[in-house]
Amino acid sequence: MILQHKxxxxxIKGGVLxxxxxxxxxxxxxxxxxxxxxGRLSNMSSILTKVEQMLNDGAAIIDVGGYSSRxxxxxxxxxxxxxxxxxxxxxxxxxxxxxxxxxxxFRASVAEKAIGEGADMINDIGAGVIDPALPHLISKSNxxxxxxxxxxxxxxxQENPSYQNVVKDVLQxxxxxxxxxxxxxxxxxxxxxxxxxxKRQNHNYxxxxxxxxxxxxxxxxxxxxxxxxMIYNVLQTQPDNALNGTTALNTLAILNGASILRVHDVxxxxxxxxxVDLYLNPNKQ
Numbered sequence: 001m002i003l004q005h006k007x008x009x010x011x012i013k014g015g016v017l018x019x020x021x022x023x024x025x026x027x028x029x030x031x032x033x034x035x036x037x038x039g040r041l042s043n044m045s046s047i048l049t050k051v052e053q054m055l056n057d058g059a060a061i062i063d064v065g066g067y068s069s070r071x072x073x074x075x076x077x078x079x080x081x082x083x084x085x086x087x088x089x090x091x092x093x094x095x096x097x098x099x100x101x102x103x104x105x106f107r108a109s110v111a112e113k114a115i116g117e118g119a120d121m122i123n124d125i126g127a128g129v130i131d132p133a134l135p136h137l138i139s140k141s142n143x144x145x146x147x148x149x150x151x152x153x154x155x156x157x158q159e160n161p162s163y164q165n166v167v168k169d170v171l172q173x174x175x176x177x178x179x180x181x182x183x184x185x186x187x188x189x190x191x192x193x194x195x196x197x198x199k200r201q202n203h204n205y206x207x208x209x210x211x212x213x214x215x216x217x218x219x220x221x222x223x224x225x226x227x228x229x230m231i232y233n234v235l236q237t238q239p240d241n242a243l244n245g246t247t248a249l250n251t252l253a254i255l256n257g258a259s260i261l262r263v264h265d266v267x268x269x270x271x272x273x274x275x276v277d278l279y280l281n282p283n284k285q
Contacts, residue, residue, distance in 0.1 A: 151198025
């Protein structure tokens, strides 16, 4: 593997998003069964209020998801996923046209309709492995592509995750996927190590500890640590009480090379980025 300076810009919405400054992706879950906020957004009014709040709090990207990927989540049909996300994409694009909109899906058919309605990027927990048609759609659409590492699928990923060396294994996975995606013409790639996706607690913390090694892949790094079991199990609490732990780990992630924080709580993540930026650049005006 060749050590390179990480490319921290992506082309999006006809311009460039500079991730050297770090940014926050706000989670918009449209599912009834997500581990933390499932079912809280029950109508279009509450959804749009949430989007407005996240944008006002400093979210650079809104990530819309209609398929819960928590362990043992109920599988839903493509039609149901479309029914959840497409009307919301249309309304967000109508009311907040300047917002950068990501869609969290591993299905090419859902991504295609979402892109047709104005989605600016796709966040794929399957990295094009679950649905091999999705990378080809991304290549044709010429939009940024977030690929995540997951061992197994949501239904079985936490049954018995094991690795020879979790950091090396995940690095090798990304190296292979990035090479393939480059071959089919995808340039704007963001990598997500997939905390909690087919990993034991020690795997998660080892990945976080060695996160800076992923900069050798020369693509921006996104982390999704928000209120996950790797936090609340250690603290012997529940997701509702895991915000402080989330901020602590997000701070470590930024220091170790993360460019995007994917979070439920935008304001707190933006504040963490501001403070870390001043810590790293104390003479910054």
